[in-house]
Amino acid sequence: MNTxxxxxxxxxxxxxxxxxxxxxxVKERYFPPTSRIARALGDQITDGxxxxxxxxxxxxxxxxxxIAVGAGIVVGVVxxxxxxxxxxxxxxxxxxxxxPSVALIPLAxxxxxxxxxxxxxxxxxxSFWQVLIQVMYGVRDVDPVAExxxxxxxxxxxxxxxxxxxxxxxxxxxxxxxxxxxxxxxLTVTAELVIGAPGLGARIAVAxxxxxxxxxxxxxxxxxxxxxxxxxxxxxVERYALAWHQSVRGxxxx
Amino acid sequence: MTDALAGRTRPNPWAGRLLRALFVVALPAxxxxxxxxxxxxxxxxxxxxxxxxxxxxxxxxxxxxLRADLVPSLxxxxxxxxxxxxxxxxxxxxIGSYRKVRAVCEPVLEFLRAVPPPVLVPxxxxxxxxxxxxxxxxxxxxCVWPILLxxxxxxxxVDPVMSxxxxxxxxxxxxxxxxxVLPSASPQIFAGxxxxxxxxxxxxxxxxxxxxxxxxxxxxxxxxxxxxxxxxWTGILVLGLLGFLLxxxxxxxxxxxxxxxxxxxxxxxxxx
Numbered sequence: 001m002n003t004x005x006x007x008x009x010x011x012x013x014x015x016x017x018x019x020x021x022x023x024x025x026v027k028e029r030y031f032p033p034t035s036r037i038a039r040a041l042g043d044q045i046t047d048g049x050x051x052x053x054x055x056x057x058x059x060x061x062x063x064x065x066x067i068a069v070g071a072g073i074v075v076g077v078v079x080x081x082x083x084x085x086x087x088x089x090x091x092x093x094x095x096x097x098x099x100p101s102v103a104l105i106p107l108a109x110x111x112x113x114x115x116x117x118x119x120x121x122x123x124x125x126x127s128f129w130q131v132l133i134q135v136m137y138g139v140r141d142v143d144p145v146a147e148x149x150x151x152x153x154x155x156x157x158x159x160x161x162x163x164x165x166x167x168x169x170x171x172x173x174x175x176x177x178x179x180x181x182x183x184x185x186x187l188t189v190t191a192e193l194v195i196g197a198p199g200l201g202a203r204i205a206v207a208x209x210x211x212x213x214x215x216x217x218x219x220x221x222x223x224x225x226x227x228x229x230x231x232x233x234x235x236x237v238e239r240y241a242l243a244w245h246q247s248v249r250g251x252x253x254x
Numbered sequence: 255m256t257d258a259l260a261g262r263t264r265p266n267p268w269a270g271r272l273l274r275a276l277f278v279v280a281l282p283a284x285x286x287x288x289x290x291x292x293x294x295x296x297x298x299x300x301x302x303x304x305x306x307x308x309x310x311x312x313x314x315x316x317x318x319x320l321r322a323d324l325v326p327s328l329x330x331x332x333x334x335x336x337x338x339x340x341x342x343x344x345x346x347x348x349i350g351s352y353r354k355v356r357a358v359c360e361p362v363l364e365f366l367r368a369v370p371p372p373v374l375v376p377x378x379x380x381x382x383x384x385x386x387x388x389x390x391x392x393x394x395x396x397c398v399w400p401i402l403l404x405x406x407x408x409x410x411x412v413d414p415v416m417s418x419x420x421x422x423x424x425x426x427x428x429x430x431x432x433x434x435v436l437p438s439a440s441p442q443i444f445a446g447x448x449x450x451x452x453x454x455x456x457x458x459x460x461x462x463x464x465x466x467x468x469x470x471x472x473x474x475x476x477x478x479x480x481x482x483x484x485x486x487w488t489g490i491l492v493l494g495l496l497g498f499l500l501x502x503x504x505x506x507x508x509x510x511x512x513x514x515x516x517x518x519x520x521x522x523x524x525x526x
Contacts, residue, residue, distance in 0.1 A: 098497025106478030227368025
């Protein structure tokens, strides 16, 4: 039922994309109809260089995300569990976190040029905070009664992390990972687009400067599909990891 | 003896405040000192001594430059962010409340949200040229997704008992949204607003790096291309300060709006 409704929504969206430029509501030069974009997409898929660029983008994304998630969870839990550490680091985190990672673009260009390290610098910096903040929000959400119960049963720090803190924080962590996965993709493509590191972003920049509008849209659709796969993947992992949790169970039952 | 006991049971409020201030200042001071010492004798062009960066700061960020670059950037960010927040919360409440609407919209929304916003800069440039409209649209189109997504989640997660109670008391329509749905979704909505703020600043900078004649992103890239490295560092610091100040403002708003929520948490935490 839901799938049918979703497919209907998607079909309507695609049809709208075909009809609006055909009817002349928007100039075809600015917004090619769905079929033209689909044909350009077909041309891309048969191009070997496209797959190399896709591979580069995926490498930057996966490496950056892995580093950021690992570091975010470890640092988040340690900061929240060790007394006073959260208070001591709060002001520093609050200062560093909002520094937009793209402010580092000039520095990355100077230091590493168009290497992968340039991309990683931006990706890790941006997605690390997403995970860290969610982990810390999650730890703050721990039910005080459960926490004190665990304490009164004499559970040690490690057992409390494992049985009280982790299950409470997990939904937040999963949200953090999902957001970080999206942010990592955004920053990977952005770095390629602005710095010119090889990948889909650089390909979009080339399409733009050569006025290849349908190709540009086709590549944007590819980045969107990539993002979609990333999100659906993260959501599947989330659903699997949170099968016991209210938000997921409630959805299945109704 | 009695004084010592009294002191132990009722801690001196000044000592507590002093300790908290120490916590806030200690680590930044330490990091700052480390940076200062580590970079002091630096001859590396890309990592100039902190001393030089700080000395350059007032020369670069004069009142005229603040007015010419910071103000336009801020106005664009504000316009984009505000429209994203309005649209995100309104649409999110709608989509989150109706299961059918959610089912129809979800795949399309998922796709649109999945497109990395910076790649929209070239597209939006086609439509809207390279003026302020382009930048505001870019910022809004990126900020709206975290807010929308979090609002949907928050609205979906309304406590069913409360929902039933509201229904049995005949609270429906706008009253239900105002006094049940929005308050119980608000912690989630604020999480979305926080994330959207950082996305917004990113997009503000990116859109200015692409095509602009003023703004923070434009200026910083100019410094980098002209190899004015200390000036570039001051630009990074300004962006950091700006991001920090904006998040403080958002936090103050959050503390006001979510006062009841944090109060609830704290009181249940303090109870034995």
